[in-house]
Amino acid sequence: MDLKIALLAGDGIGPEVIDQAVKVSDAIAKKFNHTIEWTPALTGAAAIDAVGDPYPEETHQTCLDADAVLFGAIGHPRFDNDPSAKVRPEQGLLKMRQKLGLFANVRPTFTFPSLLDKSPLKQERIEGTDLVFLRELTGGIYFGKRGRLNEGHTAFDTCTYTRDEIQRLAKKGFELAMTRSKKLCCVDKANVLESSRLWRETVQAMEKEYPEVKVSYEFVDAVAMRLVQWPNSYDVLITENLFGDILTDEASVISGSMGLMPSASVGTENALYEPIHGSFPQATGLGIANPLATVLSAAMMFEMSFGLTEEGAIIRKVVDQSLADGVVTEDLKENGDKGNSTSEVGDYLVSKILE
Numbered sequence: 001m002d003l004k005i006a007l008l009a010g011d012g013i014g015p016e017v018i019d020q021a022v023k024v025s026d027a028i029a030k031k032f033n034h035t036i037e038w039t040p041a042l043t044g045a046a047a048i049d050a051v052g053d054p055y056p057e058e059t060h061q062t063c064l065d066a067d068a069v070l071f072g073a074i075g076h077p078r079f080d081n082d083p084s085a086k087v088r089p090e091q092g093l094l095k096m097r098q099k100l101g102l103f104a105n106v107r108p109t110f111t112f113p114s115l116l117d118k119s120p121l122k123q124e125r126i127e128g129t130d131l132v133f134l135r136e137l138t139g140g141i142y143f144g145k146r147g148r149l150n151e152g153h154t155a156f157d158t159c160t161y162t163r164d165e166i167q168r169l170a171k172k173g174f175e176l177a178m179t180r181s182k183k184l185c186c187v188d189k190a191n192v193l194e195s196s197r198l199w200r201e202t203v204q205a206m207e208k209e210y211p212e213v214k215v216s217y218e219f220v221d222a223v224a225m226r227l228v229q230w231p232n233s234y235d236v237l238i239t240e241n242l243f244g245d246i247l248t249d250e251a252s253v254i255s256g257s258m259g260l261m262p263s264a265s266v267g268t269e270n271a272l273y274e275p276i277h278g279s280f281p282q283a284t285g286l287g288i289a290n291p292l293a294t295v296l297s298a299a300m301m302f303e304m305s306f307g308l309t310e311e312g313a314i315i316r317k318v319v320d321q322s323l324a325d326g327v328v329t330e331d332l333k334e335n336g337d338k339g340n341s342t343s344e345v346g347d348y349l350v351s352k353i354l355e
């Protein structure tokens, strides 16, 4: 198969972890006789520095022309403490999500048997955890009306949803639930928010189309609590943009490290794959960033964009092997053990694939 992939390395550790995902994908292509055409493009702070725009039109065209987008990370501390900055790297990510119509963010949380002791939660609580959030990604308070009133002394952001936006996300949730344990949790704050009441009403009306799926409706604050108490009681969860942002960060550390969980953003044009973690600016260039989340994002890309499930399964298998063999970066080591470098982990994965 010929795969055309846009490569958006972004900021901070983005380029280092992306390099490993490229090496791994190329090894998979070699093994299975695929050809991958990578087209790099600028995004984030790197793009602001080069052309003054965190998601330039040229990058957008590259994404549109590609079958899939592999993305590293975005964000730079020089913008974080400057609330007056006119352009910010994160705007690039939001613009990209919107312009590519990436309305569904798929964020799994699963555990690795060899890492159960690395989790901040007790082992018996997390064993068997395998859940997926579907976070709505192009609506809600992220994209609602915002502004200042009262000479700048009052500020507001608004959360708006249409029935259609909720339906297309919920449809993906029901469909995914059908392929898994047929359990779907709709996360909202319907006891307070009108937009949440529309979510609940819309999802309730869809239940009859999927009679086999058992739907639960839970408030976001209760879910935040139960996620750390009984993460393995959840399977597929659907939620709006901001709730999903917060809950998926909470869920991402259950597996033992920020550096492990992949994600996909799917939509109307094509799909984008990226690690859940951020740009980890303090670690830039040090070769200590864990590449596994990005490598697993490439696995999701093979599976979801190209239906290449065997390829994806091999990537997951060699990742498991590197964890079991202790060929891992320092976030997964103890007692000051420096562990392996980012590229050593990548090389190890490649060698196992080509073995």
Ligand code: IPM
Binding pocket: 074, 075, 090, 093, 094, 245
């Ligand atoms: C994420 C990030 C982004 C978000 C930021 C960088 C804009 O936190 O992908 O979860 O809030 O969506």
Ligand code: MG
Binding pocket: 245, 246, 249
């Ligand atoms: Mg986030």
